[in-house]
Each structure stands twice: as structure tokens, then as C-alpha cells.
Amino acid sequence: MKEEDLHQSKDPASLQLWMTGLMRPEMSCTSCQDNVLLRPLHGRVWKMNSLSPEVALSRISPELRPLLCSVVRNGRVGLDSSSCLRITDLKSGCTSLVPGPCCDRFKLHIPYAGETLKWDIIFNAKDPELPPDFIFGEDADFQPEPSELPHLASWDAGKPECLLQLVKELLQQYHQYQCQRLRDSSRLLFEYDSLLEDPNYGRSMEIYAGLKNSWTGEFSARFLLKLPVDFSNIPIYLLKDTALDPGEDVALLSVSFEDAEATQVFPKLYLSPSIEHALGGSSALHIPAFPSGGCLIDYVPQVCQLLTNKVQYVIQGYHKRREYIAAFLSHFGMGVVEYDAVGFTKLTLLLMWKDFCFLVHVDLPLYFPRDQPTLTFQSIYHFTSSGQLYSQVQKSYPYSPRWDGNEMAKRAKAYFKSFIPQFQEGAFANGKL
Amino acid sequence: MGRLVYSACAKDCGLGAYVSIMAASISGYTFSSVCYHSANSNSDHEGFLLGEVRQEETLSISDSHIGSSEFLNVIEVHNHEPCTQLFSFYDYAGNINEENLNRILKDRRKNVIGWYRFRRNTQQQMSFREQVIHKQLTHILGIPDLVFLLFSFISTANSSTHALEYVLFRPNRNKYNQRISLSIPNLGNTSQQEYKVSSVPNTSKNYASVIKEHGTEFFDKDGVMKDIRAIFQVYSALQERVQAVCCEVDQSERVKEKIQEEVNKLKKEIALRKRNSAEEERRLQEAAVVMLPDNSALPDSSHSSLTQVMLSGPSVEPSLERPVNSSSPPIYSTTLPPDSPSAILLPRPQAVGSPGHPSPSLGLGNGDGSSSDSLNRQATGQEDQEDDEDSSEYENLVSEQLQPPSLTETVLLGRPATLWPDGDAHSPPGS
Numbered sequence: 001m002k003e004e005d006l007h008q009s010k011d012p013a014s015l016q017l018w019m020t021g022l023m024r025p026e027m028s029c030t031s032c033q034d035n036v037l038l039r040p041l042h043g044r045v046w047k048m049n050s051l052s053p054e055v056a057l058s059r060i061s062p063e064l065r066p067l068l069c070s071v072v073r074n075g076r077v078g079l080d081s082s083s084c085l086r087i088t089d090l091k092s093g094c095t096s097l098v099p100g101p102c103c104d105r106f107k108l109h110i111p112y113a114g115e116t117l118k119w120d121i122i123f124n125a126k127d128p129e130l131p132p133d134f135i136f137g138e139d140a141d142f143q144p145e146p147s148e149l150p151h152l153a154s155w156d157a158g159k160p161e162c163l164l165q166l167v168k169e170l171l172q173q174y175h176q177y178q179c180q181r182l183r184d185s186s187r188l189l190f191e192y193d194s195l196l197e198d199p200n201y202g203r204s205m206e207i208y209a210g211l212k213n214s215w216t217g218e219f220s221a222r223f224l225l226k227l228p229v230d231f232s233n234i235p236i237y238l239l240k241d242t243a244l245d246p247g248e249d250v251a252l253l254s255v256s257f258e259d260a261e262a263t264q265v266f267p268k269l270y271l272s273p274s275i276e277h278a279l280g281g282s283s284a285l286h287i288p289a290f291p292s293g294g295c296l297i298d299y300v301p302q303v304c305q306l307l308t309n310k311v312q313y314v315i316q317g318y319h320k321r322r323e324y325i326a327a328f329l330s331h332f333g334m335g336v337v338e339y340d341a342v343g344f345t346k347l348t349l350l351l352m353w354k355d356f357c358f359l360v361h362v363d364l365p366l367y368f369p370r371d372q373p374t375l376t377f378q379s380i381y382h383f384t385s386s387g388q389l390y391s392q393v394q395k396s397y398p399y400s401p402r403w404d405g406n407e408m409a410k411r412a413k414a415y416f417k418s419f420i421p422q423f424q425e426g427a428f429a430n431g432k433l
Numbered sequence: 434m435g436r437l438v439y440s441a442c443a444k445d446c447g448l449g450a451y452v453s454i455m456a457a458s459i460s461g462y463t464f465s466s467v468c469y470h471s472a473n474s475n476s477d478h479e480g481f482l483l484g485e486v487r488q489e490e491t492l493s494i495s496d497s498h499i500g501s502s503e504f505l506n507v508i509e510v511h512n513h514e515p516c517t518q519l520f521s522f523y524d525y526a527g528n529i530n531e532e533n534l535n536r537i538l539k540d541r542r543k544n545v546i547g548w549y550r551f552r553r554n555t556q557q558q559m560s561f562r563e564q565v566i567h568k569q570l571t572h573i574l575g576i577p578d579l580v581f582l583l584f585s586f587i588s589t590a591n592s593s594t595h596a597l598e599y600v601l602f603r604p605n606r607n608k609y610n611q612r613i614s615l616s617i618p619n620l621g622n623t624s625q626q627e628y629k630v631s632s633v634p635n636t637s638k639n640y641a642s643v644i645k646e647h648g649t650e651f652f653d654k655d656g657v658m659k660d661i662r663a664i665f666q667v668y669s670a671l672q673e674r675v676q677a678v679c680c681e682v683d684q685s686e687r688v689k690e691k692i693q694e695e696v697n698k699l700k701k702e703i704a705l706r707k708r709n710s711a712e713e714e715r716r717l718q719e720a721a722v723v724m725l726p727d728n729s730a731l732p733d734s735s736h737s738s739l740t741q742v743m744l745s746g747p748s749v750e751p752s753l754e755r756p757v758n759s760s761s762p763p764i765y766s767t768t769l770p771p772d773s774p775s776a777i778l779l780p781r782p783q784a785v786g787s788p789g790h791p792s793p794s795l796g797l798g799n800g801d802g803s804s805s806d807s808l809n810r811q812a813t814g815q816e817d818q819e820d821d822e823d824s825s826e827y828e829n830l831v832s833e834q835l836q837p838p839s840l841t842e843t844v845l846l847g848r849p850a851t852l853w854p855d856g857d858a859h860s861p862p863g864s
Contacts, residue, residue: 091553091554091555092553092554093476093477093552093553093554093555094475094476094553095472095475096588096592096595098475105554105555120555120556120560122477122552122555122560124476124477124519125476126475126476127476127518127519130519130520130525131525133560133561133562133563134560134561134562135555135556135558135560135561136561140558140609140610141607143561143564143607144561146526146527146528146565147526149526152525152526153524153525153526154525155525
């Protein structure tokens with residue numbers, strides 16, 4: 001979406017909301033009631049039946065609003081931090097005679113282990129200093145220990161982050177509760193214990209247990225693991241290209257066990273949008289199927305390594321491209337017209353051979369040097385019938401990925417000399433001045 | 434009282450089984466009082482339920498079991514104690530302060546059977562803090578069957594419809610979703626049901642003092658209303674009289690029955706004597722006509738004379754001689770044959786001229802001079818000697834047309850078979 005698509009709103013508040021990406025698409029601008037297409041937050045489009053955070057906040061009792069702001073705007077809990085906490089079903093505990101806004105109870109949607117927990121949070125608008133109460137939805141057996149909830153015992157309504165911290169503490173106990181439920185299956189308990197022992201995975205794991213397979217009615221569970229892959233060295237340019245707010249770079253591996261004996265296992269890899277783009281899209285990375293009779297402690301490192309290799313390859317490719325461009329700059333000097341100084345993916349040269357001037361466009365692929373750069377020779381004199389400059393693309397020429405940048409530049413120079421006569425003839429023959 | 438939907442435990446002891454069931458009841462005024470307090474609060478509201486738990490045992494015997502016992506635990510809510518504000522007896526973490534609890538309950542602590550909470554627009558499910566508090570209350574108050582009554586007030590978005598929902602929970606062993614049905618007597622269509630008196634005792638002190646002061650006018654020393662005793666005495670007296678009357682009626686009925694039997698008996702005698710005297714009279718007349726033509730002193734009103742019958746006295750053989758110049762009608766003493774069925778053995782009179790059969794006797798005898806046989810003949814109409822038809826027609830005709838009306842009953846009861854002159858006994862037709 002381009003900048004000029006944005007309606008020139010005179011309302012700074014709505015503009016600010018756009019900047020933070022919190023306004024819902026197709027929401028009317030508050031100042032002039034025009035429909036504005038805005039960026040969805042984190043690449044996720046709001047569903048038509050859910051409340052945007054700002055609308056929800058406007059209905060909350062004013063005394064409780066700061067607590068909810070913290071949850072809605074900064075509320076990233078769990079491994080899937082790209083998904084925000086969401087509130088719905090706002091209701092009031094006051095009589096209908098009390099004028100609004102006075103909503104003081106709502107449902108909080110929390111992403112967890114691939115599921116969405118729906119917890120009821122109950123405040124009292126007439127006593128906003130009191131801590132809330134919770135109803136844990138379908139998890140009626142979840143009974144957290146109050147003594148392990150410090151933000152509940154020392155509740156301070158004056159601290160806006162108090163509710164968010166309390167929710168995180170509850171989630172920690174919820175995680176323990178779900179792990180306890182794995183005891184129904186010794187096989188799955190083994191999977192959990194083995195992962196727990198590994199510090200790479202044990203601390204970044206969410207488990208949702210006790211699912212019933214809709215077909216067989218068997219006990220099932222889902223493991224969500226955050227893969228310890230270092231994405232920090234991915235060049236910044238790869239991330240900037242996304243049209244979306246990048247958020248945190250994370251790779252999550254979800255493994256669903258549809259039966260207690262682990263005979264039906266379905267893995268899935270989730271990448272944050274920036275990483276997905278950096279690696280070349282969703283089709284660029286395929287993880288292997290879960291081996292029959294295998295276990296997570298063997299499979300997860302395998303996937304991790306695959307992803308790491310891919311990332312390393314991408315990083316190396318960046319450096320290799322930079323080296324290539326540097327070498328060409330060195331060899332061709334003033335012949336370089338322009339080059340991509342951020343991603344080092346393009347280079348354009350203006351060369352002359354026997355008074356014949358021509359352009360050479362070099363396109364370096366994502367998986368350079370494994371993939372060969374594309375050379376596009378372009379005449380500056382001749383046009384094709386469609387009005388474009390006459391050009392020829394060369395994808396196969398002497399090349400080896402093992403050459404360093406200097407060698408590639410030298411070899412390219414040699415190739416130019418050998419190919420240009422042929423190109424010139426073609427330009428004269430097929431192009432027109 | 435609503436019966437239960439929750440069965441606490443059932444055991445098979447081999448010989449029988451016992452089931453423990455729980456039910457709950459709350460009086461209408463207590464329920465409305467709780468609702469009133471709750472609905473008037475601008476936030477969530479809570480308090481305690483006061484009452485008692487009764488246990489009833491029902492022993493039933495059926496063909497399948499030797500015996501089974503059913504224990505019904507009835508939780509009765511008599512009253513409630515609202516809390517003035519939230520967190521009045523517990524802190525933010527849900528830890529109960531027993532001192533505050535006692536200050537709220539005072540001397541009614543022993544009457545606590547549960548507690549309640551009112552919250553608008555929330556699910557009918559115990560919340561996290563409610564579970565924490567309930568667990569502690571169960572322990573502190575020492576009530577293992579502590580119940581929790583949850584009120585939810587659900588309103589539509591435009592506030593046009595409001596629904597008050599209530600659920601009674603009876604948590605057990607960390608299971609906080611077990612519910613008990615709560616009944617409210619007389620909350621319903623009383624036009625279809627009988628108005629029930631609540632078993633909830635009246636705990637009002639004023640009421641108790643008034644009853645104590647004026648009670649002696651209505652109640653005796655045993656606490657039973659005096660009127661009831663008086664009515665019961667009247668009832669007993671009436672019962673006795675009725676019993677006595679029954680006996681008298683029984684006796685009188687028996688006497689009446691005996692008298693009736695005698696009357697019937699005598700009627701039969703009368704009828705027989707009438708018939709016999711009529712026959713005698715007729716024979717005498719005929720004999721007089723044949724033998725003595727000038728002797729026409731026939732007794733007049735023979736018919737009427739024949740009707741005079743002596744009801745008592747020994748049987749007398751009828752005289753063969755006709756009375757001469759007799760102004761008083763002859764008195765015949767009739768005697769019923771000692772054995773009526775003996776008439777069965779009498780020879781059946783035959784029609785005149787019927788071949789193979791002895792001629793019917795014209796007189797009272799049957800030809801051999803005996804006269805007693807004629808008296809013993811049953812009035813089956815078979816003595817009609819003027820019929821010249823054959824024997825079967827004669828028998829039928831006589832039997833159907835000429836039988837005396839007074840002896841009809843006897844005929845219908847069973848016409849005995851008559852003995853043919855040939856010695857065979859034949860049943861009359863139609864018997």
C-alpha cells in the first residue's frame with residue numbers, strides 16, 4: 001500500500017492510531033467519516049465480528065482502562081508473541097441505570113500452544129481498586145495456587161501492567177497444569193520429559209494436553225516449541241522489504257499428537273512474516289515428516305538444524321553478494337552505473353567495446369553463489385519493436401560458485417569481451433536505432 | 434421438596450443397596466430477600482446461607498432386592514446473612530480472615546449451610562476466587578457439604594429483558610461443577626398444584642413469644658390443639674354408634690329372614706289346601722250329580738269354602754263324604770306331603786281312551802281305592818280328566834294351561850318328573 005493511499009486526515013488522533021497500526025481496516029476516520037484502508041496489525045486482518053482494541057477500550061469503565069490498555073497494546077504472552085491478546089464480550093456488573101461506559105467484565109483471548117484460551121475476567125466498576133476474578137472457560141479443573149500469584153496478593157490497581165503480569169503468572173501455572181495432564185499418556189509424558197531436559201527447548205515449550213480426537217475420541221496433545229535459531233545475523237534489508245510490521249523474529253514448531261501412542265503425528269513450522277520472506281517465502285522451506293516411531297528429542301533438533309542451515313545459507317549469500325559487488329566495483333570502477341548498496345542484489349555496468357557502448361545488468365539470486373547471477377546485456381542505441389531497449393539475457397556462462405568475488409569479476413570481464421561482438425551483431429540485426 | 438439429581442454414593446452390600454441423595458429447598462421469602470439485596474447492589478454481592486440439613490431414610494422392599502435404603506439429605510435454607518461489601522472476610526489472594534468471618538456471622542455460625550454470590554452478566558460457573566474461598570470455608574466452618582448458590586443476572590443489550598438465573602453448587606473433592614436442584618415451594622402454577630406449606634420453621638422470636646402466651650387457649654399440655662382432641666372424641670363416639678347399629682341391623686335382618694321363610698312356607702300351605710279343597714268340592718259335586726240326582730244339596734260357595742284353610746294342626750285326611758245340610762263350609766286341614774318330590778312317584782293320569790295306559794282315575798284315587806294319592810298329586814295340571822287328547826298333548830296342555838296360579842312358583846322352580854303308569858319317571862317338558 002502506498003503512502004498516497006492514505007486519506008489526508010485532519011485528525012491527529014486517527015493519524016496516530018494508523019501509525020501504531022491499531023485501527024481496524026475499513027474503519028471510518030473519526031474526523032471526516034471517510035473510509036480508510038489501513039494496515040492491519042502484524043499482518044493479521046481483524047475479523048469483522050471482533051472489537052478493535054480501541055473500541056473495546058472505549059467501552060471499559062474509565063478507572064479500569066489503564067489496566068486494559070497495557071493488556072491490549074503490550075499484551076504479548078507466550079511463545080507466539082506475534083499475536084496480541086484480545087478482549088471480547090464486554091459486559092457490565094452495574095445496573096442498567098448506571099450510564100456508560102461501565103463495562104467491567106470481558107473475555108480475554110490468549111494464544112497458547114496453537115489454541116486460544118478464553119478466560120473471563122471479572123472486575124467491579126464500583127470498586128476498581130479490587131483485583132479481578134477469573135473463570136477459566138472450559139478448563140474448569142484448572143485451579144491455580146493463589147500463593148504463587150504475587151501480582152494478585154499484592155494487587156495494585158495503580159500500576160497499569162499489573163493485570164498483564166497477573167495473566168502471565170496464571171499462564172505459567174496453566175502450563176504446569178497442562179503438563180500434569182500429560183500423565184494420562186506415558187508416551188507423551190516421555191516426550192515432554194526428554195524435551196524438558198534439553199535446555200534449548202525445555203524453557204520455550206507450550207503444551208496443550210487432553211485434546212480429544214474428534215474421530216476416535218482418544219487423548220491427544222500438541223507441543224509448541226520455539227526453535228532456538230539465531231536470526232539476528234539476517235541482514236536488515238531482508239526484513240525491511242516486507243510491507244508488514246515485522247514484529248519479533250520467531251520460528252515455532254507445532255507437533256500434534258492425535259493419539260496417545262504417537263502413531264499419528266503432524267508437525268508444522270510457523271515463521272514470523274519477516275523470516276518467511278527472508279527465506280524466500282513459505283514454499284522455500286519444507287520440513288521432513290515425523291518419522292514413524294521417532295521422538296521429538298530427535299526430530300526437533302533435526303528441524304532446527306535444517307532451519308539454521310537455511311538461515312546460514314541466506315546470510316552467507318548476502319555476504320557473498322556483497323563481496324561480488326565489491327569485486328566488480330574494483331574491476332570495473334567508473335563503469336559501474338549503479339548497484340544495490342543495501343541488499344547487493346543488483347549491479348549495472350556501462351561498458352564500451354570498440355566504440356560500442358552497452359549496459360550489463362547483473363541480477364544476483366537469493367541463493368547466490370549456488371545459483372548463478374543473470375547477466376542482461378542491453379544496447380543503448382537499439383530498440384525493439386515494442387519500444388524497449390534491445391537486450392539479451394544470459395544465464396549460462398562460465399561460472400563456478402567456488403570462485404571468490406575477484407575471480408568472478410575477472411571471469412565476467414573475459415566473458416563480456418567474448419560475447420559483445422555477438423551481441424553487437426544481434427543488436428544491429430534485430431534492433432532499430 | 435425437589436428430589437435430587439445428584440447421588441453421592443451407592444453401595445451394594447450384597448443383601449441390599451443404599452443410596453444417598455441430596456436435595457435442597459429454599460423458602461420463597463428467603464429467596465426473594467436474597468434477590469432483593471442482590472439486585473439493589475451496584476456491583477457483585479455475596480453473603481451466607483443459614484438453615485439446616487435433615488436426613489430422611491426410606492426403606493423399600495421389592496422383588497429384586499431384599500431391601501434397599503434411601504437416605505435423603507435435605508438442605509433447607511431458612512435465612513441469609515448478606516455481606517455489606519466484597520472482600521469483607523477474605524483478602525486479595527482469597528485467604529479467609531476468621532475474625533472478620535465471626536464478626537459477620539456472630540452467633541449464627543452454627544446455622545451456616547452455605548454461601549451465595551451474585552454477579553451480573555457472567556457464566557454460571559464457579560470462579561477461581563470462589564473456589565478458593567469455598568475450600569477454606571468448608572474447612573473453617575467444618576461443613577463438608579457446604580453449598581454455594583450462584584446468582585447471575587443476564588440482561589440483553591438494550592436492557593429490555595433481564596433473566597435471573599441461579600444454580601446451587603455442591604463441590605466435592607475438588608470438583609466444582611457438581612450441582613443440586615434447588616426447589617422453591619409454591620413458585621409455580623398453584624392453580625394446578627396444591628399450595629404447599631413450607632417445612633421451614635418460623636424462626637421469628639416475636640411469633641414464638643405470642644404463641645407461647647396465647648397457646649394454652651388452643652393447645653393442651655401435649656402441644657396438640659384442643660379442638661382436635663374434641664373432634665376426635667366425637668369421631669370415636671360416632672364410630673361406636675355405627676358399630677352398634679350395624680349389629681342391630683344384622684339381627685333384625687336375620688329375624689326378618691326367618692319370618693319371611695315362615696311366611697313363604699305358610700303361603701304354600703294355603704295354596705295347597707285351596708287346591709285340594711277345590712278338588713274335593715268338585716268331586717263331591719260330580720259324585721252327587723251322578724249318584725243322587727235329587728240330591729242336589731250341594732254345598733254352595735264351594736270355592737269359597739275351600740279357601741278356608743287351617744294354618745296349623747295335624748294333617749287330617751279329607752273326608753270322602755260330602756257334608757249334608759252343612760252351612761259352614763268344610764274345614765280342610767291341609768297337610769303338605771312330607772316329601773313333595775314323592776309326587777314324582779305318583780302315576781301320571783292318562784287321557785281317557787289312550788291305549789296302553791290305564792284310564793285316568795276319575796275320583797280322588799287312582800283306581801285302587803286309595804285316596805291319598807290324589808292329594809299328593811302335584812298341581813302340574815296333569816289331573817285334568819276331561820281332556821281326550823293323547824298323552825303327550827294332554828300333558829303339555831295341562832302343564833301349560835291348567836296349573837293353578839298359586840302353585841305357579843312351585844312349578845317354575847322345578848317341575849318334578851312324574852311317574853308314568855308303566856313305572857318310568859319322565860321329566861316334564863320344559864324342565
